[in-house]
Amino acid sequence: MSIDNPLSRAEAAGTAAEAGAGATARFRADKTSAAASSQERVAHLAGLAIKALNGIILDEDVTYDEYNALKSWLIRVGDDGEWPLFLDVWLEHSVEEVANKNRHGSKGTIEGPYYVPGSPAQGTPGTLPMRDDEPGTPLLFQGQVTSVDGAPLDGARIELWQADDLGFYSQFAPSLPEWNLRGTVIADGEGNFQVNTIQPAPYQIPTDGACGQLIASAGWHAWRPAHLHLKVSAPGHQLITTQLYFPGDPHNADDIASAVKPELMLDVQERGNGAGRVTTYNFRLDPES
Numbered sequence: 001m002s003i004d005n006p007l008s009r010a011e012a013a014g015t016a017a018e019a020g021a022g023a024t025a026r027f028r029a030d031k032t033s034a035a036a037s038s039q040e041r042v043a044h045l046a047g048l049a050i051k052a053l054n055g056i057i058l059d060e061d062v063t064y065d066e067y068n069a070l071k072s073w074l075i076r077v078g079d080d081g082e083w084p085l086f087l088d089v090w091l092e093h094s095v096e097e098v099a100n101k102n103r104h105g106s107k108g109t110i111e112g113p114y115y116v117p118g119s120p121a122q123g124t125p126g127t128l129p130m131r132d133d134e135p136g137t138p139l140l141f142q143g144q145v146t147s148v149d150g151a152p153l154d155g156a157r158i159e160l161w162q163a164d165d166l167g168f169y170s171q172f173a174p175s176l177p178e179w180n181l182r183g184t185v186i187a188d189g190e191g192n193f194q195v196n197t198i199q200p201a202p203y204q205i206p207t208d209g210a211c212g213q214l215i216a217s218a219g220w221h222a223w224r225p226a227h228l229h230l231k232v233s234a235p236g237h238q239l240i241t242t243q244l245y246f247p248g249d250p251h252n253a254d255d256i257a258s259a260v261k262p263e264l265m266l267d268v269q270e271r272g273n274g275a276g277r278v279t280t281y282n283f284r285l286d287p288e289s
């Protein structure tokens, strides 16, 4: 974004349907695994879900007007491509809780809809791909990757993706370079890494799509606190998908996606002399089971 021709926030945002179409295509490319569940499991879980919804209809005397409002909203979620957004905001946190309940190392949290595999790799110290005049406070993010027993891990990889200073993710908002603020850092032989980036802005669920319509109709807020997304891995160890948060963000306590954990709060310090901020976070990985 150039100083003499700044994009308005609305221009930088694009539309909910554009972001939704991107997230839907991404999911189809990376995560569609056919027939992962047995017939018994499908019958059990689908049966329970249908029973729970029928219970709500009967207990709450749901009317035909309400039923038809739900029907038209569900159709719109698909039209806007917002099933990935809807599911990751309101359900993924419970799936993550189940998936990682036996882990001893660093906490994970949800992946969300905006991960793209294959971001450009580089050594340490590194710098996330960004525009020449990338807006935002510079942030040096550093740490060490060890095993749960404290052994430094050679061959550790830190994949980072994040929103920019307006809260937008490259490849899901228009006008951003393909890999803007997405990168993979290869740690040194002791698992130490340093990466230069900028502090992300909080993320607002698009207001012009089906999820935004639900939020407005219910009178909820639409915000996720500012966060860095990470996938941290090392040979022989379980990959961690996580996010890290910034102290003082007004939505740390009421993230719409319920993905904040106290262990995921960064300690951010000023570097002085206008050099921006620095934060250190160490990752402890469980051995492969």
Ligand code: MBD
Residues within 6 Å of the ligand: 085, 088, 089, 110, 111, 112, 113, 114, 203, 224, 257, 259
């Ligand atoms: C995000 O940036 C995000 O991290 C999640 C989980 C959902 C929507 C947008």
Ligand code: FE
Residues within 6 Å of the ligand: 112, 114, 203, 227, 229
């Ligand atoms: Fe995010």
